[in-house]
Amino acid sequence: MTSSNQHLQQALQHCSPDMQAEIAYRLALQESKQRSWLNLAYQLETIVTTAAVIATLAILLVPGVNQSTTDWYFGIPWLNAAEKQPDQEKQSDQAAEEQKLETQQEATGRIFPLPGKTHATAELSSGYGSRESPGGIGSTFHRGYDYPAPTGNPVLAIESGTVKVWTDGSCGNGIELKAKDRSFIYCHLDTVTVANGQSVPVGTVVGTVGSTGGSTGPHIHIGIIEGGDYIDPGEYLKVLPSNLESPPEAPAATAATSSVSPDEAQQYFLELNGFEFSDSKASSFRGVTRIEILGNPTEVDRETIKQVMQDLLDLGANGIEIVESGGNVQLHFAETTEFGNIVPDVVKGSIGFFSRKSEAEEGTILIATDRRISQQDRQHLIREEVTQLITGLGKDSDRYNDSIFQQRHDPVTQYSEIDKAVIRMAFEK
Numbered sequence: 001m002t003s004s005n006q007h008l009q010q011a012l013q014h015c016s017p018d019m020q021a022e023i024a025y026r027l028a029l030q031e032s033k034q035r036s037w038l039n040l041a042y043q044l045e046t047i048v049t050t051a052a053v054i055a056t057l058a059i060l061l062v063p064g065v066n067q068s069t070t071d072w073y074f075g076i077p078w079l080n081a082a083e084k085q086p087d088q089e090k091q092s093d094q095a096a097e098e099q100k101l102e103t104q105q106e107a108t109g110r111i112f113p114l115p116g117k118t119h120a121t122a123e124l125s126s127g128y129g130s131r132e133s134p135g136g137i138g139s140t141f142h143r144g145y146d147y148p149a150p151t152g153n154p155v156l157a158i159e160s161g162t163v164k165v166w167t168d169g170s171c172g173n174g175i176e177l178k179a180k181d182r183s184f185i186y187c188h189l190d191t192v193t194v195a196n197g198q199s200v201p202v203g204t205v206v207g208t209v210g211s212t213g214g215s216t217g218p219h220i221h222i223g224i225i226e227g228g229d230y231i232d233p234g235e236y237l238k239v240l241p242s243n244l245e246s247p248p249e250a251p252a253a254t255a256a257t258s259s260v261s262p263d264e265a266q267q268y269f270l271e272l273n274g275f276e277f278s279d280s281k282a283s284s285f286r287g288v289t290r291i292e293i294l295g296n297p298t299e300v301d302r303e304t305i306k307q308v309m310q311d312l313l314d315l316g317a318n319g320i321e322i323v324e325s326g327g328n329v330q331l332h333f334a335e336t337t338e339f340g341n342i343v344p345d346v347v348k349g350s351i352g353f354f355s356r357k358s359e360a361e362e363g364t365i366l367i368a369t370d371r372r373i374s375q376q377d378r379q380h381l382i383r384e385e386v387t388q389l390i391t392g393l394g395k396d397s398d399r400y401n402d403s404i405f406q407q408r409h410d411p412v413t414q415y416s417e418i419d420k421a422v423i424r425m426a427f428e429k
């Protein structure tokens with residue numbers, strides 16, 4: 001959520017009662033958007049992607065995929081142990097099996113997260129959608145599939161990708177595996193065996209099954225994010241091959257494009273430029289942005305800030321640095337209950353917020369540290385609020401689901417292609 005406080009205050013003062021009611025309604029909408037998942041249906045259109053494309057990319061991009069060695073995929077203790085059995089016949093069976101598996105994984109680039117299992121042979125304890133809360137407090141919307149398995153059971157990378165690791169009260173020990181076309185959210189892990197930022201090939205053991213966070217028994221929770229929103233992962237998970245079974249037929253190809261036309265970018269720029277509740281336009285910071293970090297950021301929060309800074313520099317920002325004091329941007333990490341003490345007229349219900357002093361190149365950003373706000377949400381909020389303040393692209397939009405400026409609650413943590421295009425335009429103007 002974003003706002004220019006001054007403009008909001010002015011707008012409220014000069015408004016008719018009708019208009020005030022309208023603004024109140026918009027504020028309420030802003031609050032509700034944070035947990036709105038109603039836009040999922042049309043995400044389904046974008047789910048389908050081709051195994052052929054993934055396989056081609058895997059062969060082209062992932063080191064080692066096209067090598068003939070077999071232990072590359074299987075840094076898995078139980079498979080390595082099997083390899084070392086003295087029985088020669090068993091060894092050659094194992095080699096043949098691994099050769100077969102390698103071919104399958106090259107073909108699909110994806111496997112079921114529990115070794116030796118598929119959706120059909122694994123137990124499913126909970127699907128996607130509304131259900132009673134496991135804790136018994138009302139109902140909750142379940143954003144993934146739950147597969148019970150013994151604690152300590154290895155959990156595998158479903159596709160090749162880069163991992164982010166965090167811990168929170170609901171997901172427990174969590175991993176986001178960011179693959180080419182989607183992200184996988186793994187929750188409740190007992191142990192995590194990969195490091196933040198690590199690139200992992202499909203089939204890598206990323207952790208072990210556990211019951212950390214909001215969980216009532218050992219299971220692996222798998223959520224899938226596509227185009228910035230959680231999707232029902234069933235269609236995808238149900239056709240994943242086991243790492244020990246034949247893969248399904250590759251799905252049909254659909255065209256996908258990430259190219260952005262200048263017209264499209266120009267239109268989006270105009271939509272985003274300025275502030276919520278105001279008709280005035282805004283310019284980007286011309287001078288050096290000096291960010292002062294206050295409050296209690298996590299290690300991942302700090303890494304996120306640095307990544308956002310680097311991305312903005314790459315896109316044309318004149319200079320951004322972190323300073324100990326005397327910054328022109330105060331970036332506060334605080335509980336939402338503290339927000340009002342930092343920015344007295346903060347929009348109620350905000351979990352991320354910025355305010356900019358008119359056209360001056362200074363402002364304040366608030367990022368919620370409440371336990372209910374996941375690390376991934378904070379990564380999104382940090383990127384969105386910092387970007388909006390510095391670029392003058394202060395308005396949200398519901399136009400693109402993979403955009404950091406997406407109005408609905410979105411866990412997008414990277415700039416999309418059109419985001420990069422409009423940010424470049426903001427710094428060029």
Ligand SMILES: [Zn+2]
Nearest residue numbers: 144145146221
């Ligand atoms: Zn779950």
